[in-house]
Amino acid sequence: MKYMLLIYAASDQQASCTVEDWIAYEKEMKDAGVLVSGHSLADLVTATTVQVGQDGRRTVTDGPFAETREVLGGYDVIDVPDLDAALEWAAKCPGSRDGGAVVVRPIAEFDF
Amino acid sequence: MNVEQVFREERGRLLATLVKRFGDLDLAEEVTSDAIEAALKHWPVDGVPDRPGAWLLTTARRKAVDRLRRDQVYAARLALLQVEVDRADPPTTDALPDERLELFFTCAHPALPEEDRGALTLRCLAGFTTPEVARAYLVPVTTMQQRIVRAKKKIKEARIPFRVPDPAELPERLPGVLQAVYSIFTEGYAAQRTDLAEEAIRLARILHRLLPEREVTGLLALMLLIHARRDARADLLEDQDRTLWDRDMIDEGSALVEKALTGGHGPYGVQAAINALHDQAEDFASTDWPQIVALYDVLNALTPSPVIALNRAAAIAMRDGAAAGLALLDELAGVPKLRDYHPYRAARADLLHRLGRSAEAAQAYREAIALAGTEPEQDFLRRRLTAIEGQS
Numbered sequence: 179m180k181y182m183l184l185i186y187a188a189s190d191q192q193a194s195c196t197v198e199d200w201i202a203y204e205k206e207m208k209d210a211g212v213l214v215s216g217h218s219l220a221d222l223v224t225a226t227t228v229q230v231g232q233d234g235r236r237t238v239t240d241g242p243f244a245e246t247r248e249v250l251g252g253y254d255v256i257d258v259p260d261l262d263a264a265l266e267w268a269a270k271c272p273g274s275r276d277g278g279a280v281v282v283r284p285i286a287e288f289d290f
Numbered sequence: 291m292n293v294e295q296v297f298r299e300e301r302g303r304l305l306a307t308l309v310k311r312f313g314d315l316d317l318a319e320e321v322t323s324d325a326i327e328a329a330l331k332h333w334p335v336d337g338v339p340d341r342p343g344a345w346l347l348t349t350a351r352r353k354a355v356d357r358l359r360r361d362q363v364y365a366a367r368l369a370l371l372q373v374e375v376d377r378a379d380p381p382t383t384d385a386l387p388d389e390r391l392e393l394f395f396t397c398a399h400p401a402l403p404e405e406d407r408g409a410l411t412l413r414c415l416a417g418f419t420t421p422e423v424a425r426a427y428l429v430p431v432t433t434m435q436q437r438i439v440r441a442k443k444k445i446k447e448a449r450i451p452f453r454v455p456d457p458a459e460l461p462e463r464l465p466g467v468l469q470a471v472y473s474i475f476t477e478g479y480a481a482q483r484t485d486l487a488e489e490a491i492r493l494a495r496i497l498h499r500l501l502p503e504r505e506v507t508g509l510l511a512l513m514l515l516i517h518a519r520r521d522a523r524a525d526l527l528e529d530q531d532r533t534l535w536d537r538d539m540i541d542e543g544s545a546l547v548e549k550a551l552t553g554g555h556g557p558y559g560v561q562a563a564i565n566a567l568h569d570q571a572e573d574f575a576s577t578d579w580p581q582i583v584a585l586y587d588v589l590n591a592l593t594p595s596p597v598i599a600l601n602r603a604a605a606i607a608m609r610d611g612a613a614a615g616l617a618l619l620d621e622l623a624g625v626p627k628l629r630d631y632h633p634y635r636a637a638r639a640d641l642l643h644r645l646g647r648s649a650e651a652a653q654a655y656r657e658a659i660a661l662a663g664t665e666p667e668q669d670f671l672r673r674r675l676t677a678i679e680g681q682s
Contacts, residue, residue, distance in 0.1 A: 260451035284448045
């Protein structure tokens with residue numbers, strides 16, 4: 179079963195984890211054979227939003243900017259047997275510390 | 291053993307076994323009901339089979355195959371299940387394997403809303419119907435229906451597993467299970483429903499048999515030692531007729547407390563010990579108040595809370611006099627959680643009354659009445675108020 183770990187950083191707090199922590203975490207997921215994909219996102223100031231209206235016209239706007247305390251900083255998709263295993267990986271994620279949070283979302287499965 | 295008793299004991303057990311096999315709570319619930327329905331039809335005519343559990347399990351498995359045949363979405367699982375049904379030798383013992391512990395941990399999983407954990411436990415392990423669960427938690431049936439559907443959807447779609455946590459995970463996971471069972475008990479008390487409190491005790495006994503951890507022992511002891519006073523509970527502890535207390539239950543609870551507090555202690559065990567001291571006392575005045583104060587200190591260190599501080603102050607009032615207790619209560623006056631908590635006002639009223647400050651006591655009782663949530667609580671406080679006003 180696949181889960182996406184959405185990694186939110188607290189915008190008002192300096193994280194104490196290092197680049198090495200992240201590298202070690204990624205290596206651990208790869209070694210365990212659970213990592214499907216994952217990326218860090220560039221700074222929020224680089225974000226652009228696109229919306230297409232009913233008339234087909236598109237609107238492009240700068241942002242969004244952080245309106246909440248927490249900002250999505252990256253994600254990992256993992257393939258593990260159940261939620262307990264996913265929560266275990268979320269707890270190991272450096273992003274779950276220092277006021278950050280990891281939201282665990284199951285990837286939808288459709289029976290066609 | 292009559293048919294109802296068999297079902298009461300077997301339902302949760304059967305459901306747990308089927309959940310474990312199918313990994314699907316909905317399907318397991320449906321076929322558990324199917325099997326019980328079949329039993330209700332056949333057993334009164336043919337008699338209760340020698341091994342009711344095995345009969346129910348076999349029937350439920352056949353019903354599952356029938357249902358899966360009709361349901362194309364589950365077709366893929368059919369082959370697997372069919373093999374299981376064919377392979378299933380008649381169990382050699384009377385009892386089904388007991389897999390209810392897994393179900394306890396699923397129902398009280400931390401990924402589920404706290405207020406739904408007790409409800410799910412009642413439904414899955416005590417065999418309550420949704421309307422019965424709704425009545426237990428004093429919410430409309432439709433509300434409870436939505437909550438249970440939502441919780442079951444999460445169990446299924448987020449794949450919350452049916453497993454007993456490793457020993458290393460237990461300190462994190464067991465409190466949720468204990469809290470779910472205890473919430474059933476406290477709901478039972480708030481609603482004055484003896485049957486609900488007894489159901490919680492029954493669940494704790496099952497849990498204790500399957501997982502004799504210190505705090506499981508402590509929880510069972512706590513509920514027994516409170517429930518032992520059920521027939522006298524219309525009055526305050528100090529006014530209760532102690533001959534109405536259930537001596538056997540007190541003995542059982544007290545023995546469990548000793549076990550729960552040997553070589554360590556947890557919050558349920560300490561609360562149980564406090565209740566054991568009350569239950570063992572000849573009367574209110576001769577209760578071992580110094581020991582109770584000491585236990586509240588231990589409890590407050592384990593799980594600090596304003597409510598514990600309130601109870602500690604009341605115990606100090608008994609040990610050192612009403613003035614000492616009142617001084618402590620007044621120190622707590624600014625605590626937000628206690629401001630609207632009617633037992634705080636009632637405790638103050640009681641101490642003021644004991645100190646002969648009747649006008650202030652009456653005022654505190656009026657505040658308590660205004661804050662009390664239920665009719666019986668208000669009635670009780672009104673009687674206290676009337677008694678004071680009659681004296682002055």
